[in-house]
Amino acid sequence: LCHFCCFLFTFPSLLKSVGISHEEWCWKHKSLEVEVLDADVSGVEFRQIGYILRCSLSHAITLEFFQDGSKPENVGVYNLSKGVNRFCLSKPGVYKVTPRSCHQFEQDFYTYDTSSPSILTLTAVRHHMTGLITTDKILDVTVTIKSSIESEPALVLGPLRSLEEQRQEQQLQEIQLRRQERERRAAGEEGGAKDDSPPVQEKADELTGPFHYEFSYWARAGEKITVTPSSKELLFYPSEVEATITGESCPGRLVDIIGRAGLFLEGKVSPELQGVEISISERGAAAPLITVATNEVGAYSVGPLHSDRQYDITAKREGFVLSPVDGTPGDFKAFALAGVTFKIKSEDGQPLSGVLLSLSGGNFRSNLLTQDTGVLTFNNLSPGQYYFKPMMKEFRFEPASQMITVEEGQNLSIDITGVKTAYSCYGTVQSLSGDAERDVAVEAVGQGDCSLYSEDTVTDEEGRFRLRGLLPGCKYLIQLRAEGNDHIERALPQHRAIEVSSSDIEGVNIIACRQINHFDLSGNIITSAEHLPTLSVKLYRSDNLDNPINSVSLGQSLFFHFPPLDRDGESYVLMLYSTLSRSQFDYTLPQVSFTSSGYHKHVTLTFKPTRKVPDQDVAQGSYIALPLTLLLLLAGYNHEKVIPLLLQLVSRIQGVRSMSQSSTDSAAVEEAKRQAKRQKARHPTNQRDVGLREQRPTPHRRFALVLRLLVTCSACHGVFRSEFEPLDVHYDLISDPGPLD
Structure with a gap:
C-alpha cells in the first residue's frame, strides 16, 4: 500500500457520522461528524498516521523498538502491561523489538514487519532474582547456587567484588580521565601563558565497612534454589538460604546473608613433625568437628570457626606421644615411642606357640599369646620401666620374669627360652557313627602317689582334646567328666589308663554315647482286613483333646508308627477312629493313655464291629x-x-x-x-x-x-x-x- 492514498466515497443524505475501519493502521481520526443537507459534502478526510503493533505479554515489561535509520521517530519505548497491548508505529518497515524487564523471554529480541501484521507473543521463561551478602571485611566471597531442577547444574559465582570496590574503581577511572583531560589541555596551551598553579590532587574514597556483595540468578517459575556462601576467613549467618521463585512478578532480592570474620586456631608440634593428626571438636561433643594434619614444619591452622564457642584440640600420630605445651594453647611436644620384641623358643630352638606374655608399666597393660612364629612385638611404648612375665603349662621359662627400661625411640629385642617340665595327652572323642563330639569335657585323674593331680579340657570342633601339664612318672585315668556332659549317657571305654614318661602321649580315643532324647510310639490293630481302610489313629495331648498332634491312616497295614516324640514325661492319649456307618454297625472305639517316659511304647488296639439286623416293615398298606x-x-x-x-x-x-x-x-x-x-x-x-x-x-x-x-x-x-x-x-x-x- 502507498503511504498516502486518496479514496472517493459517497453516502446517502442525512448521514451525520462517517467512520473508517482498518484494524492494522493507525488513524488521525477514526470517525468524523458531517451534516448532509441539500448539497454534496466534500473534503471529508481520513488520514493514516502509522501501523498498529499488537503484543500479547505474559508479564508487564518495557518494550524498545528500533528501525534502521538515525531519525528520532524510528526509535521508541513503550511500558506495556500484562495481556494484549496495542500501540502505533509511525513508519512502515521491519522493526527490531527488544523486551526490557526482570523477566527473560524465549528470545533476546523479536522482529516485526508492518507489511505482514500479526500478534507478537512474548512469554517469559526465567525470572531475575538477586541476593546480598554483607560483611565486615573485604575478603574472597563465593556463592554456590543449587537448583531443585535436576537438569540445571550447580552455579558457582565469584569471587565476588563488593559494591564499595566497584565504586572506588569507577572513581579512579573518572579521576584518570580528568587527569588525562587536564594534561591534554595543558599540552595545547604550551605556547600561551604558563599556569603556575599547583596540580589538582584527586583520590578515591577510602574503603570502609560494611561491604556489600550482590549476586543474581535467572530462575524458572516454580524453581527452588539453595544459596550457599563460602569464604576462607568468613562465617556466614545463615550458612545457607533456600528460596522459591513463583514467576508471577519480579522476584527482587530474595537472599540476605551476613558474613563475619571467623576464629582461627593455630599451633605447631615440637620438634617439627609432619603428618600429626590435629582434631578440633566443640567442647562436650563426642565427634570431632574438623581434622587436619601438620605440614612439613609441624604447623597447622584451622578456621574459620565460630568465635562465640569453645573448642578442644587433640593431637596423635602412630609411634609418638604428643603432650600439650603448658601456657601455649594449640602447641604440642612430641615424644617418639619405643618398641619391645620378644622371641620365645624351646630348648631345641623351635618357636613356642600359645605362650601367654604379660607386659605392664605405667598406664600400659597387655596380655598376648604367641602364634606359630613364637614372636610378640609391643609398639608405641612410652619411655619408662616395664615388667614382663611369660606363662604356659608344661614349661619353665628363662628368664621367668624381668624388669626392663625403655628409652625414647628405642627398640629392644629380648630372647626367652622355654624348658619342658610336663607333658600332654592327645586324643579324640567321637560318636558311634564316627562323628566328632565337640564341647565334651575330658579329664585326667592321677592315680597312686599322683592322686592329688588332675587336669581337664574340652574337645574342639573336630572332637580333639589336649590334656596339658601331666607330670612324668605319674599314672592317669583319661575319662569323660561326670559334670558338664549331660548330653552324654556313657563312654566306651569308661576310661583309658596311661603312664607319663618323658614324651607326649597320643592316640587316646574315646567313643561317647549320647543320651536318647526322643520317644518312639508304635502299635498294631486287631481287626478284620475289610475294616482296615476305614480306620485311623490320632494322637492327642491329654490337656488338649480337641486338636490332634498327629494322625495315621492304616490303609492295608495292621501296624502303625508315629514320628518320634520328646522324652519329656508328658501325658498323651491315643484314639482309634472309624468311618463305618453307625446305622449299619455296632462298635466301640478304644483309646489308650500313656506318658512319654522311657524310650518306646507299643500299643495294641482291638476293633470288632458287628452288623445290625435291618428292621422289617410289616405294613402292606402301601x-x-x-x-x-x-x-x-x-x-x-x-x-x-x-x-x-x-x-x-x-x-x-x-x-x-x-x-x-x-x-x-x-x-x-x-x-x-x-x-x-x-x-x-x-x-x-x-x-x-x-x-x-x-x-x-x-x-x-x-x-x-x-x-x-x-x-x-x-x-x-x-x-x-x-x-x-x-x-x-x-x-x-x-x-x-x-x-x-
Whole structure:
C-alpha cells in the first residue's frame, strides 16, 4: 500500500457520522461528524498516521523498538502491561523489538514487519532474582547456587567484588580521565601563558565497612534454589538460604546473608613433625568437628570457626606421644615411642606357640599369646620401666620374669627360652557313627602317689582334646567328666589308663554315647482286613483333646508308627477312629493313655464291629392303598347296599375284639347302652321305624359313616399303618354321624 492514498466515497443524505475501519493502521481520526443537507459534502478526510503493533505479554515489561535509520521517530519505548497491548508505529518497515524487564523471554529480541501484521507473543521463561551478602571485611566471597531442577547444574559465582570496590574503581577511572583531560589541555596551551598553579590532587574514597556483595540468578517459575556462601576467613549467618521463585512478578532480592570474620586456631608440634593428626571438636561433643594434619614444619591452622564457642584440640600420630605445651594453647611436644620384641623358643630352638606374655608399666597393660612364629612385638611404648612375665603349662621359662627400661625411640629385642617340665595327652572323642563330639569335657585323674593331680579340657570342633601339664612318672585315668556332659549317657571305654614318661602321649580315643532324647510310639490293630481302610489313629495331648498332634491312616497295614516324640514325661492319649456307618454297625472305639517316659511304647488296639439286623416293615398298606381307595369310593356310591353289610362286619369285629380285650369290650357295651338311651329319649319306641324311614342320611353323613368304618377297620388290622395315619389326626374334624347301629 502507498503511504498516502486518496479514496472517493459517497453516502446517502442525512448521514451525520462517517467512520473508517482498518484494524492494522493507525488513524488521525477514526470517525468524523458531517451534516448532509441539500448539497454534496466534500473534503471529508481520513488520514493514516502509522501501523498498529499488537503484543500479547505474559508479564508487564518495557518494550524498545528500533528501525534502521538515525531519525528520532524510528526509535521508541513503550511500558506495556500484562495481556494484549496495542500501540502505533509511525513508519512502515521491519522493526527490531527488544523486551526490557526482570523477566527473560524465549528470545533476546523479536522482529516485526508492518507489511505482514500479526500478534507478537512474548512469554517469559526465567525470572531475575538477586541476593546480598554483607560483611565486615573485604575478603574472597563465593556463592554456590543449587537448583531443585535436576537438569540445571550447580552455579558457582565469584569471587565476588563488593559494591564499595566497584565504586572506588569507577572513581579512579573518572579521576584518570580528568587527569588525562587536564594534561591534554595543558599540552595545547604550551605556547600561551604558563599556569603556575599547583596540580589538582584527586583520590578515591577510602574503603570502609560494611561491604556489600550482590549476586543474581535467572530462575524458572516454580524453581527452588539453595544459596550457599563460602569464604576462607568468613562465617556466614545463615550458612545457607533456600528460596522459591513463583514467576508471577519480579522476584527482587530474595537472599540476605551476613558474613563475619571467623576464629582461627593455630599451633605447631615440637620438634617439627609432619603428618600429626590435629582434631578440633566443640567442647562436650563426642565427634570431632574438623581434622587436619601438620605440614612439613609441624604447623597447622584451622578456621574459620565460630568465635562465640569453645573448642578442644587433640593431637596423635602412630609411634609418638604428643603432650600439650603448658601456657601455649594449640602447641604440642612430641615424644617418639619405643618398641619391645620378644622371641620365645624351646630348648631345641623351635618357636613356642600359645605362650601367654604379660607386659605392664605405667598406664600400659597387655596380655598376648604367641602364634606359630613364637614372636610378640609391643609398639608405641612410652619411655619408662616395664615388667614382663611369660606363662604356659608344661614349661619353665628363662628368664621367668624381668624388669626392663625403655628409652625414647628405642627398640629392644629380648630372647626367652622355654624348658619342658610336663607333658600332654592327645586324643579324640567321637560318636558311634564316627562323628566328632565337640564341647565334651575330658579329664585326667592321677592315680597312686599322683592322686592329688588332675587336669581337664574340652574337645574342639573336630572332637580333639589336649590334656596339658601331666607330670612324668605319674599314672592317669583319661575319662569323660561326670559334670558338664549331660548330653552324654556313657563312654566306651569308661576310661583309658596311661603312664607319663618323658614324651607326649597320643592316640587316646574315646567313643561317647549320647543320651536318647526322643520317644518312639508304635502299635498294631486287631481287626478284620475289610475294616482296615476305614480306620485311623490320632494322637492327642491329654490337656488338649480337641486338636490332634498327629494322625495315621492304616490303609492295608495292621501296624502303625508315629514320628518320634520328646522324652519329656508328658501325658498323651491315643484314639482309634472309624468311618463305618453307625446305622449299619455296632462298635466301640478304644483309646489308650500313656506318658512319654522311657524310650518306646507299643500299643495294641482291638476293633470288632458287628452288623445290625435291618428292621422289617410289616405294613402292606402301601401296596393296597389304591385298590382300597377305589373300593371305598365304590362303597360310598352304593352305600344303601353296602352299609348294612358293613354294620354286620363291624359287629363281628367288635365281638372278636371283645374276646381279646375284655376291658375294652365292657367299655363298648356301656357306650352302646348310653347311646340307646339317648335314642329312646330322642325318638319314641313306637315311632323308631318311622323316624328311621323319614331321616335318610345326607351324602355328607354317608361319607362320614364310611370313613369312620374305614378308620375302625384300620385300627383293628393295621392295614393303613403308613398311608392313612393322617385320618386319625383329622378324625375329630368330621362331625359325629351317630351310632352305627
